Amino acid sequence: MMSLLAPLFLLGVAAIALPFWLHRLQTESSDRRPFSSAMLLERAEQRVHVQKKLKYLLLLALRVLLLLLLALAFAQPFLRLPADVVEATDAGTHLVLVDTSASMARVGTFSQARETVRDALDRAPADALLQLATVDRTFRVVGELGNDRSRLLADAASLDPSRARLDYGAGMTAVERFVAALPPPVTLHFVSDFQASGMPVRFADLVPAGVERFVPHVVGTGEPFNWYAEYARDSAAGIQFGINGAGDRERLGDAELYLNGSLIATHGLSQTGPQVLDFARPEYEPGENRVELRIVADDDFAADNRWFHVVDNKPPTPIPLITLDTGGLPMTYLSAALESAAEYRVEPLIAGNFDPRILSRYRWAVVDDIGLLDGGLDAALSDYLSVGGNLLAFAGERAAGLETLPLAGNRRGASGLGLPPGEFLSIGRIESTHPALARSEGWQSVSVSRYLPLLPEAGDRVLIALQNGDPFLIERQVGQGRLLLVAAHLDNRWSDLPARPVFVSFVIEAARYLAGINEIDRTYLAGSSLPLAVAGYTSGQVVDPEGNTLLSLADTTREQQINLDIPGFYEVYTPQGQTVVAANIDPRESDLTRIGQDVLDRWQDATASQPAVTSAAFSMEQERSLELWHWLLLLLAVVVIGESILGNMHLKPRVERA
Amino acid sequence: MAPTQVSQRNARELLRPEVLASLKNLDLVARSVVEGVLIGLHRSPMFGFSQEFAEYRAYSEGDDPRFIDWNVYARTGRTYIKRFLGDTNSHLMILLDASASMGFGGPPVSKLRYAQFLAASLAFLAARQHDAVGCMVFDEEVRDYREPSTRSGKLQGVLHCLDSATAATGTRFEKPFDKFRETMARRGLVAVISDFYCDIDDLLAGVRPLAWHGQDVVLFQVLDKEELAPSFQSNVLLEDLETGEAVEVEPEYMRERYPERIRQHIDRLAKAAAGIGADHVLVDTSDSLDGALRNYLLFRQRRQ
Numbered sequence: 001m002m003s004l005l006a007p008l009f010l011l012g013v014a015a016i017a018l019p020f021w022l023h024r025l026q027t028e029s030s031d032r033r034p035f036s037s038a039m040l041l042e043r044a045e046q047r048v049h050v051q052k053k054l055k056y057l058l059l060l061a062l063r064v065l066l067l068l069l070l071a072l073a074f075a076q077p078f079l080r081l082p083a084d085v086v087e088a089t090d091a092g093t094h095l096v097l098v099d100t101s102a103s104m105a106r107v108g109t110f111s112q113a114r115e116t117v118r119d120a121l122d123r124a125p126a127d128a129l130l131q132l133a134t135v136d137r138t139f140r141v142v143g144e145l146g147n148d149r150s151r152l153l154a155d156a157a158s159l160d161p162s163r164a165r166l167d168y169g170a171g172m173t174a175v176e177r178f179v180a181a182l183p184p185p186v187t188l189h190f191v192s193d194f195q196a197s198g199m200p201v202r203f204a205d206l207v208p209a210g211v212e213r214f215v216p217h218v219v220g221t222g223e224p225f226n227w228y229a230e231y232a233r234d235s236a237a238g239i240q241f242g243i244n245g246a247g248d249r250e251r252l253g254d255a256e257l258y259l260n261g262s263l264i265a266t267h268g269l270s271q272t273g274p275q276v277l278d279f280a281r282p283e284y285e286p287g288e289n290r291v292e293l294r295i296v297a298d299d300d301f302a303a304d305n306r307w308f309h310v311v312d313n314k315p316p317t318p319i320p321l322i323t324l325d326t327g328g329l330p331m332t333y334l335s336a337a338l339e340s341a342a343e344y345r346v347e348p349l350i351a352g353n354f355d356p357r358i359l360s361r362y363r364w365a366v367v368d369d370i371g372l373l374d375g376g377l378d379a380a381l382s383d384y385l386s387v388g389g390n391l392l393a394f395a396g397e398r399a400a401g402l403e404t405l406p407l408a409g410n411r412r413g414a415s416g417l418g419l420p421p422g423e424f425l426s427i428g429r430i431e432s433t434h435p436a437l438a439r440s441e442g443w444q445s446v447s448v449s450r451y452l453p454l455l456p457e458a459g460d461r462v463l464i465a466l467q468n469g470d471p472f473l474i475e476r477q478v479g480q481g482r483l484l485l486v487a488a489h490l491d492n493r494w495s496d497l498p499a500r501p502v503f504v505s506f507v508i509e510a511a512r513y514l515a516g517i518n519e520i521d522r523t524y525l526a527g528s529s530l531p532l533a534v535a536g537y538t539s540g541q542v543v544d545p546e547g548n549t550l551l552s553l554a555d556t557t558r559e560q561q562i563n564l565d566i567p568g569f570y571e572v573y574t575p576q577g578q579t580v581v582a583a584n585i586d587p588r589e590s591d592l593t594r595i596g597q598d599v600l601d602r603w604q605d606a607t608a609s610q611p612a613v614t615s616a617a618f619s620m621e622q623e624r625s626l627e628l629w630h631w632l633l634l635l636l637a638v639v640v641i642g643e644s645i646l647g648n649m650h651l652k653p654r655v656e657r658a
Numbered sequence: 659m660a661p662t663q664v665s666q667r668n669a670r671e672l673l674r675p676e677v678l679a680s681l682k683n684l685d686l687v688a689r690s691v692v693e694g695v696l697i698g699l700h701r702s703p704m705f706g707f708s709q710e711f712a713e714y715r716a717y718s719e720g721d722d723p724r725f726i727d728w729n730v731y732a733r734t735g736r737t738y739i740k741r742f743l744g745d746t747n748s749h750l751m752i753l754l755d756a757s758a759s760m761g762f763g764g765p766p767v768s769k770l771r772y773a774q775f776l777a778a779s780l781a782f783l784a785a786r787q788h789d790a791v792g793c794m795v796f797d798e799e800v801r802d803y804r805e806p807s808t809r810s811g812k813l814q815g816v817l818h819c820l821d822s823a824t825a826a827t828g829t830r831f832e833k834p835f836d837k838f839r840e841t842m843a844r845r846g847l848v849a850v851i852s853d854f855y856c857d858i859d860d861l862l863a864g865v866r867p868l869a870w871h872g873q874d875v876v877l878f879q880v881l882d883k884e885e886l887a888p889s890f891q892s893n894v895l896l897e898d899l900e901t902g903e904a905v906e907v908e909p910e911y912m913r914e915r916y917p918e919r920i921r922q923h924i925d926r927l928a929k930a931a932a933g934i935g936a937d938h939v940l941v942d943t944s945d946s947l948d949g950a951l952r953n954y955l956l957f958r959q960r961r962q
Contacts, residue, residue: 032894032895032897032904033894033895033896033897034762034896034897034899035762035896035897035898035899036759036760036762036763036769036853036855036882036885036898036899037759037853037855037898037899037900038896038897038898038901038903038904038905039855039898040855040916040919040920040923041896041905041907041916042905042907042911042915
């Protein structure tokens with residue numbers, strides 16, 4: 001039975017009216033007139049007319065067919081076919097699962113895995129159904145369920161390890177979902193290096209329901225010798241790498257530091273085990289720098305000998321602070337918080353002593369006390385907000401003396417300004433999904449002893465409320481800009497917020513939010529996803545470490561999750577600009593220590609002790625569907641060629657006579 | 659001379675097809691045409707056509723008593739008939755093709771209407787000459803027939819027969835010629851008015867026995883200007899009025915090759931007519947009628 005995935009496209013069939021209309025015009029284009037006699041007219045012309053008429057009909061038919069096929073192709077028809085009949089046998093199904101995580105790239109391990117797969121397939125009962133699958137970060141089924149061993153062996157020969165990590169718990173959960181559709185009893189052959197670092201938190205996650213027998217095939221045996229990097233940290237003093245070395249060899253190796261592709265320092269590795277390598281701060285170039293640590297050692301697992309890191313060396317962005325006291329506490333707290341990220345620099349502006357037009361240079365500004373805004377500055381900031389500027393404002397002593405706040409227009413509430421000595425209020429409610437608050441934690445520890453009770457105006461969004469329900473942080477859209485208003489001063493006499501770590505993260509996130517920057521993390525693990533959000537009309541483009549663009553032109557307009565499959569530097573182009581991100585192999589994959597035999601035995605025993613699934617319970621319900629659109633496209637191409645040839649033939653006599 | 663020139667010019671104006679088309683009465687058309695032609699022929703030495711006296715002939719039974727010269731009878735006591743130049747008491751049989759193809763043409767007049775004018779004028783002129791006039795309207799069949807007669811009332815019958823002809827169906831010359839052969843008693847003039855879209859050999863097969871029988875045959879080939887020099891500007895699908903057959907033609911063909919082909923057809927017809935002693939007169943419906951009538955009179959004079 002044929003069905004359609006997108007039946008709405010069948011409306012395109014209405015387009016066949018177009019060729020009918022065109023052909024009607026064409027056939028009527030020859031004026032029909034009575035004439036006394038045709039006996040002296042060219043008889044050949046009559047034949048041409050008849051042939052033309054036939055050609056017209058054929059051309060019309062081809063054009064109608066072309067449009068029909070086009071509409072059908074877009075409607076994506078498919079045929080529902082009954083599933084291939086797979087007869088359950090007493091031997092059941094043997095699922096051969098191959099670990100393709102990064103650690104399987106250890107020297108000799110994966111070739112051993114292929115041999116093991118061959119061995120497992122050969123040893124399976126002759127009447128057993130066989131299925132091949134791989135698992136790392138994702139579970140993939142290779143080929144179809146059947147008894148064709150040669151095809152399965154060919155499939156196994158084409159497998160390669162990835163750079164992703166495998167968590168055995170997640171892997172077995174995927175297996176559990178898959179085996180539910182397999183004819184029981186299911187025997188699971190798991191070919192893996194069984195890293196201890198891949199073990200889940202709960203042992204129960206290792207036991208997939210529906211598997212009657214679990215057969216572990218351990219590959220990559222032998223004492224490992226492997227060097228690998230675990231992290232990189234850069235600071236004003238220099239750059240630091242955490243590395244680890246397992247095994248014992250006479251000749252160890254060297255660590256080389258590359259900056260933007262050039263070797264700038266070398267460090268000898270004299271002993272195995274965890275250690276920290278410190279390098280002096282290199283001469284970074286302005287902007288983003290690609291820093292790479294290469295461990296030159298003849299170890300078993302070469303893929304993890306490189307660590308990629310991005311250092312952003314752009315000059316700090318100036319943030320104006322409108323204040324009356326450039327040496328006061330607000331300046332101190334704000335500078336400390338913003339400059340901790342090394343991305344921002346606070347630039348004090350004395351209220352009433354600067355030209356408000358300079359605000360147009362900044363994407364956002366801070367006012368340490370909204371009450372200090374007089375008439376002129378109030379109007380200037382109002383204009384600044386309406387054209388897209390953004391403001392983070394605090395309510396200080398000057399605001400406390402006003403019934404209605406300038407700029408915001410909020411009125412004071414009835415409750416008191418200060419709390420009795422020794423009493424304080426905590427934070428009651430936070431909108432943790434708000435971008436300015438999503439990453440900041442620790443608000444519950446903030447104590448507020450003095451605040452300005454404000455009545456929210458229409459359009460105000462209370463992002464943080466105190467225990468008593470009074471607003472503490474209000475957001476308002478003003479024209480094209482945003483105002484974030486804190487109902488307390490940047491002063492530890494009002495609350496301990498400026499002295500709390502949460503203040504730093506809040507100010508940094510608020511800075512990014514108000515500046516409209518959707519920051520992309522700079523460091524990822526290989527096999528993970530890089531989210532690209534749509535901004536404007538495009539999400540961006542990504543170039544992988546080998547120089548390939550990962551998105552087609554059409555995909556650049558959609559929100560994307562980019563899989564960072566290989567380690568290295570990725571260039572990410574977004575509407576906000578160009579960024580480089582680094583992807584590294586998960587250090588847990590580099591730890592080649594195996595699970596103990598006792599754990600493997602328990603894993604086997606736990607699987608075998610599950611209740612057996614009977615053959616009667618099995619039913620293959622999934623239907624196969626055969627998509628027809630590619631056949632339609634092929635037919636469409638033939639029709640297009642036929643239409644072109646016929647159309648050309650139709651035009652030819654006219655051209656000759658012209 | 660001046661008044662004569664003016665009257666000749668006025669007469670020619672009256673013979674324009676568009677002027678004649680405004681006259682509903684075929685009798686009036688014929689009268690106007692003949693009078694106009696005769697004014698033009700006034701004392702023309704070329705034709706010698708007039709009512710001038712030629713001779714006396716003894717009255718015999720059957721002669722019209724109107725032509726007895728009573729003065730001679732008073733002087734001599736004998737009845738004599740007065741004879742004039744050109745007065746030969748001939749027969750004129752008009753065969754008018756009313757096939758569908760004759761409906762082509764115009765405005766102002768179709769080929770059939772023009773042919774009706776021509777036939778009526780011939781009939782009127784012949785009657786004025788005291789010739790017996792008959793007519794036959796045909797297409798694939800003989801639609802109407804009036805046998806030749808000199809009686810004055812017969813002319814109205816002939817004109818009515820001609821006037822009531824309408825264009826329909828195809829053309830077959832066998833039927834009218836066979837019918838005419840069956841009824842013809844004496845020699846005379848046979849005027850066949852048609853566009854002659856037919857096989858010339860078939861036409862000759864019908865005309866040849868008449869010529870052998872002593873009939874003087876004149877073929878008036880009536881064609882529209884659009885047939886002689888088509889003016890199509892674009893591709894056109896031409897539908898044969900008789901067969902319904904549609905032929906798509908191009909303006910280049912109609913401008914260049916078609917006029918050549920119809921000229922060849924006309925030449926073949928004229929040559930074939932000459933071969934059997936018949937006359938061929940090409941009549942363009944955009945021209946005035948006097949040309950056709952002059953040809954007829956020339957032919958008649960030559961026959962005498």
